[in-house]
Amino acid sequence: MSRTEERKQFDRRRRGRNLALLAVLAAVVVLLYFLPFVRMGGQ
Amino acid sequence: MSPPAASGAIERGVEALTQGGVLGAGASAGDYLALLKPRVMSLVVFTGLVGLYLAPGGLHPFLAFIAVLCIAVGAGASGAINMWYDRDIDAVMVRTKDRPVAAGRIAPGNALGFGVLLAVGAVALMGIAVNWVAAALLALTIAYYVFVYTAWLKRRTSQNIVIGGASGAFPPMIGWAAVTGDVSVAPLALFLIIFMWTPPHFWALALYRAGDYAKAGVPMLPVVAGDRETRRQILIYTVLLVPVALAPAYIGLSGPVYGAAASLLSTAFLAHAWRVLCDRRDVVAKRMFGFSIVYLFGLFAMLVVDKAMGLGW
Numbered sequence: 001m002s003r004t005e006e007r008k009q010f011d012r013r014r015r016g017r018n019l020a021l022l023a024v025l026a027a028v029v030v031l032l033y034f035l036p037f038v039r040m041g042g043q
Numbered sequence: 044m045s046p047p048a049a050s051g052a053i054e055r056g057v058e059a060l061t062q063g064g065v066l067g068a069g070a071s072a073g074d075y076l077a078l079l080k081p082r083v084m085s086l087v088v089f090t091g092l093v094g095l096y097l098a099p100g101g102l103h104p105f106l107a108f109i110a111v112l113c114i115a116v117g118a119g120a121s122g123a124i125n126m127w128y129d130r131d132i133d134a135v136m137v138r139t140k141d142r143p144v145a146a147g148r149i150a151p152g153n154a155l156g157f158g159v160l161l162a163v164g165a166v167a168l169m170g171i172a173v174n175w176v177a178a179a180l181l182a183l184t185i186a187y188y189v190f191v192y193t194a195w196l197k198r199r200t201s202q203n204i205v206i207g208g209a210s211g212a213f214p215p216m217i218g219w220a221a222v223t224g225d226v227s228v229a230p231l232a233l234f235l236i237i238f239m240w241t242p243p244h245f246w247a248l249a250l251y252r253a254g255d256y257a258k259a260g261v262p263m264l265p266v267v268a269g270d271r272e273t274r275r276q277i278l279i280y281t282v283l284l285v286p287v288a289l290a291p292a293y294i295g296l297s298g299p300v301y302g303a304a305a306s307l308l309s310t311a312f313l314a315h316a317w318r319v320l321c322d323r324r325d326v327v328a329k330r331m332f333g334f335s336i337v338y339l340f341g342l343f344a345m346l347v348v349d350k351a352m353g354l355g356w
Contacts, residue, residue: 010069013069014069017069017075020072020075035172038106041103
């Protein structure tokens with residue numbers, strides 16, 4: 001595999017990791033946003 | 044630093060990361076997902092969910108979802124830390140050599156950091172969102188798997204999976220505690236089922252992977268005590284498992300539907316154990332290993348069916 005191809009593959013994988021991390025962080029934010037409503041609603 | 048110099052530094056950094064295939068082309072999101080041992084996680088999530096469903100009382104569906112998520116992430120975190128610690132032996136075993144850390148796709152420090160972060164996050168979220176009894180049980184499960192099983196027992200004794208198996212048995216108790224906020228006899232019965240099921244399940248696998256374990260220096264029972272003794276122990280533990288598997292029916296946690304299903308499944312599991320004792324071919328042990336997974340899923344699924352039919356508690 002040439003250095004350029006390796007670089008492209010590296011970039012693609014890094015982009016995938018970053019998008020996955022973004023999705024997880026967004027999900028955590030949404031989760032923590034709704035959590036107080038659910039907990040307060042039960043009391 | 045001037046822009047061209049910075050660009051050069053980045054190029055050199057990328058080159059260093061990709062050089063010689065040490066980190067390949069960098070870890071993908073899929074590699075990080077593989078760190079969580081998704082197949083193990085599915086069984087943990089299922090048994091945790093059953094514990095949650097069987098517990099008396101109710102939990103808001105959103106909180107139930109968070110509880111299951113925390114159990115899953117906590118189990119995954121344990122898997123990631125295990126892969127960090129066992130990367131040396133994973134690399135020499137055929138079954139595990141392609142794991143992300145052993146194969147060099149994820150740097151060991153990154154796997155450890157990822158695992159610790161997830162473990163702390165899962166326990167904290169469980170405590171904040173659900174209750175601190177469930178969170179404490181989750182923390183205990185992770186700590187038991189990492190320190191007692193992985194770091195202490197796995198490389199020292201042939202009883203590693205007998206004692207260490209407790210870590211895999213906690214999820215239904217965590218699910219139960221998420222609803223009730225305490226631990227009683229009923230979730231202990233669920234704990235015991237998984238605890239007693241673990242040795243025959245793992246030893247069936249170890250029988251046809253003994254060479255792999257020996258090469259890695261892991262003292263699994265077939266390596267230390269031999270093939271014949273392992274087959275005998277599999278049968279003994281399977282016999283002991285039968286009354287434990289029926290326990291939910293006679294302590295009132297479930298009804299006759301579960302009792303009948305557990306009897307049938309246990310009879311089939313016993314037949315597998317007997318065949319493993321009499322027939323030394325690998326295919327027989329492989330069949331028992333495959334059936335052991337069906338057996339546990341079947342028992343826990345029947346607990347749900349029984350309660351859904353209104354015959355249990």
